[in-house]
Amino acid sequence: MTVRTRIAPSPTGIAHIGTAYIGLLNYAFAKVNRGKFILRIEDTDRERYVKGSEQIIFAALRWLGFDYDEGPDVGGPFAPYVQSKRLEVYQKQAEELISKGRAYYCFCSQARLEQMRKDQQQQGKPPMYDGTCRTLDPKQAQIKAAKEIHVIRLKVVKQGTTEWDDTIRGKISFENKTIDDQVLLKSDGYPTYHLAVVVDDHLMEISHVIRGEDWISSTPKHLMLYQAFGWKPPEFAHTPLLRNPDRSKLSKRRDPVSILWYKQQGYLPQSLVNYLCLMGWSHPKAKEKFTLEEFIANFSLDRIKTTAPVFDLEKLRWLNGAYIRELDDKKLVSALKPYIPKRMDSSLVRQLLPLVRERLHLLSEFHDQTEFFVKPPKPDTTAVLRESQHSKEETQAKFKEFSALLAKLDEKAFKARSLEEKARKLTGATWSPTKLFMTVRIALTGKTATPPLFDTIEILGKSETLERLHNVILKLK
Numbered sequence: 001m002t003v004r005t006r007i008a009p010s011p012t013g014i015a016h017i018g019t020a021y022i023g024l025l026n027y028a029f030a031k032v033n034r035g036k037f038i039l040r041i042e043d044t045d046r047e048r049y050v051k052g053s054e055q056i057i058f059a060a061l062r063w064l065g066f067d068y069d070e071g072p073d074v075g076g077p078f079a080p081y082v083q084s085k086r087l088e089v090y091q092k093q094a095e096e097l098i099s100k101g102r103a104y105y106c107f108c109s110q111a112r113l114e115q116m117r118k119d120q121q122q123q124g125k126p127p128m129y130d131g132t133c134r135t136l137d138p139k140q141a142q143i144k145a146a147k148e149i150h151v152i153r154l155k156v157v158k159q160g161t162t163e164w165d166d167t168i169r170g171k172i173s174f175e176n177k178t179i180d181d182q183v184l185l186k187s188d189g190y191p192t193y194h195l196a197v198v199v200d201d202h203l204m205e206i207s208h209v210i211r212g213e214d215w216i217s218s219t220p221k222h223l224m225l226y227q228a229f230g231w232k233p234p235e236f237a238h239t240p241l242l243r244n245p246d247r248s249k250l251s252k253r254r255d256p257v258s259i260l261w262y263k264q265q266g267y268l269p270q271s272l273v274n275y276l277c278l279m280g281w282s283h284p285k286a287k288e289k290f291t292l293e294e295f296i297a298n299f300s301l302d303r304i305k306t307t308a309p310v311f312d313l314e315k316l317r318w319l320n321g322a323y324i325r326e327l328d329d330k331k332l333v334s335a336l337k338p339y340i341p342k343r344m345d346s347s348l349v350r351q352l353l354p355l356v357r358e359r360l361h362l363l364s365e366f367h368d369q370t371e372f373f374v375k376p377p378k379p380d381t382t383a384v385l386r387e388s389q390h391s392k393e394e395t396q397a398k399f400k401e402f403s404a405l406l407a408k409l410d411e412k413a414f415k416a417r418s419l420e421e422k423a424r425k426l427t428g429a430t431w432s433p434t435k436l437f438m439t440v441r442i443a444l445t446g447k448t449a450t451p452p453l454f455d456t457i458e459i460l461g462k463s464e465t466l467e468r469l470h471n472v473i474l475k476l477k
Contacts, residue, residue, distance in 0.1 A: 003035025004207045007061075007068075008042045008197070011053030014258040015060030017276075017311070018212065018250065021242055024276050026210050027066045028292075028299040035207070039071030040200060041082045044190045054082070060259035064269050065292060070204075078204040083196050090191035093199050093229070094152045094184050098138070102228035103184060105141040105150045106133040128180045129153065152185040154194075154224065162220035167208075167237035167301045174220040182221055194218065198225040201234060210237045210301070237301050240280050243308040250311065266339060266363030267316070271323040275316045279309035289322060321361040329353055339364050341371040348373065351459055355451035369450065373459065377446025379472045387448075388439040390430070395439070396476040401426055402440060403469045406462060414462050416454035423454070443472040 005026035009019045030037040039061065043049050058073055070076025080086060097103035106129075108116075117127040133141070134155060144150075156179050163173035184195040191199070201209060216238050226233040242250050250257050256265075262272050270291070277295045278288065281303050327335065333349055340349055356369050381392075388395045405422055406414075427433045441453050444465060450456055457465050 001207055002205075003030055003033035004038060004205050005030045005035065005210060006038040006040055006201070006204065006206050007066075008040040008200075009057050010042050010045060010048060011050060011057065012048045013050035013053050013056075014252065015057045015260060016252070017257045017259055017262070018242055019057075020060070020064055020066075020259050020272070021276050021279055022211060022239065023061060023064070023066050024273065025239060025301075025304070026208075027068075028296045029208060029210060029301065030069075031296045032299050036069040037066070038076070038078075038204060038206070039068040039081065040204070041072055042193065042196065043082060043084045044193065044196050046084075046188075046190065056260065060263075063263055064259065064273055083191070083200065086196075086200070087189055087191075089203070090195055090199055091185065091189060094191070094195060097154070097184070097228055098142070098152065100228065101138070101155070103152050103154050104134055104136065104138070105145045106153045106183070107141075107144065107148055107150050108132055126178070129182075131181065134181065149187050151183045151187050153181045154184050154221070154228070156181050156221075156224060162223050164219065164223060164233075164236055166216075167210075167235055168304050169216075169238055169306055172216065172219070174217075176220075179220055179224070184225075194221050194225065198222050198229075198231075202226070202229070202231045206234050208235045208237065210239065212241050213238045213306075214241060237304075239304060240306055240308045242279060242311045245310050245312050247308065247310075256313070264364075266365065267320050268323045268335065268363070271320040272316070274323075275319050279311065280305050280307070289319065317361040324360050324363065325357055332357070336363055336366050339367045341367055341374050343374045344370070348459070352451070355455050355459075359451070372445040372447065372450070373456075376464075376468055376471075377444075379443070379468075379475045380446060381472065381475045383442050383446075384439055384472060384476075387442055388435065392476050394430075396473055398426070398431060398436065399440075399443065399469055399473050399476070402436075403466055403473070406457075406466060406469075409462065411462060414458060416452070416458045419457055420454040440469075444468050 007019065007023040007026050009015065027037045029035075039057075041054055041057070054072060058071075061068065068074065070078065070081065072081045094103060098105070113129075116130055120127050133153070156176060158177050160176050161173050162176055162179070163171060166172050182194055183192050185191055200206075219236055219238075223233055244250060244255065252258075256262070263269070273292050274289060274295075277290070277292070281299075282305075283290060283295075284298055324332065324335075329350065332353060333346070336349070352370050352373070356366060359369060360366060385392065385395060388398075390398070402423065405426065406419075409419075409422075423437070424433055427436050437453050438448065441450060441456075442448060444453075444460065445456065460468075
């Protein structure tokens with residue numbers, strides 16, 4: 001058997017981090033088994049469809065390095081790989097189930113269905129279709145379907161149980177009486193998820209369906225469909241869902257769940273992928289930092305835990321910083337391009353790399369930590385005085401003394417080590433080195449956290465440093 005896995009996101013406006021996680025597992029399983037990894041776009045829910053979302057999904061998966069073997073933009077032997085372009089296939093299969101007596105036409109109005117559910121809830125019953133159209137004469141129903149609005153529902157076998165051996169969770173069983181006669185084909189001719197996913201997985205020869213645990217309750221419906229068609233089902237493996245540190249489910253309303261958000265923030269794709277590898281899976285050698293290739297080489301579904309993995313942004317930031325520090329200067333400069341402040345030339349960027357490399361957790365932090373080199377801050381005497389804890393007159397006098405010290409130095413002596421040695425002579429009982437240097441830092445950069453002060457002064461240069469100090473001195477009058 002050729003292993004074929006797939007990822008099937010919906011184009012709803014973002015490429016979800018959960019999609020990246022499930023995509024990683026499907027990609028790794030296909031690669032370790034020398035199989036094929038397929039991308040399919042499931043866009044039959046037209047109310048949630050957002051135009052252009054497909055391109056977002058393509059870009060996100062490519063950025064992560066999940067090169068799919070077949071898909072909408074690369075083609076393949078089972079094209080098209082977009083469900084809205086396969087409507088005739090689903091309609092034909094739904095009608096086949098009708099002819100087999102495994103599905104039926106339903107003519108119930110939306111108003112009737114809503115009242116039915118309301119009555120069931122009042123009676124404390126689970127909301128399920130009551131089977132009103134299930135017993136209609138098939139021939140009469142077919143004649144009626146040619147004239148009236150209808151849907152097609154699966155005729156669920158109500159006796160017994162439906163069970164399967166889940167590759168991750170072991171045996172799972174559902175009582176058939178708890179399974180609804182779900183709609184397969186809607187009145188607008190579009191399939192529901194249940195019909196489309198089963199038909200596509202079969203026709204595209206998907207061998208293993210690896211998906212989130214939120215689809216467990218749908219699996220018995222899918223197995224019934226496979227049985228109704230007379231098809232062999234794939235192997236199922238249901239993974240845990242990513243959780244926040246407080247164990248709540250990731251939500252796009254409150255959490256950063258877009259894959260491209262991580263790219264924009266300055267996460268490296270290799271660090272994000274590495275972190276996703278740690279979600280519910282552990283390296284045989286207990287390593288936390290490793291490549292995608294190493295993950296694939298050691299990957300197996302039986303190493304995935306069923307407990308919900310915690311997606312902790314702070315730990316991801318730490319890991320990203322570790323990857324940033326490993327980049328050589330050429331690769332780091334290339335990665336930093338979108339975040340380099342305007343008017344900052346390449347020579348200055350190279351000067352700054354040794355000063356900021358150890359401080360970066362995100363590539364985007366480079367802009368905030370270095371912009372003051374090319375964009376002088378507006379003098380903020382309130383912040384300066386808050387840090388100095390001296391009067392205006394005392395602070396001004398100390399800045400004048402500091403400026404006079406720098407003014408005496410020639411350009412050759414304007415080096416970080418020499419500057420610091422001389423500046424320490426200006427400290428004393430009322431001006432500790434920590435207090436003086438932080439006050440000067442705020443005056444020159446507008447920030448309390450920057451690269452080392454005297455390295456900063458050396459790069460700013462004598463003229464620029466004196467001008468910035470002069471501007472603060474003037475405002476302190």
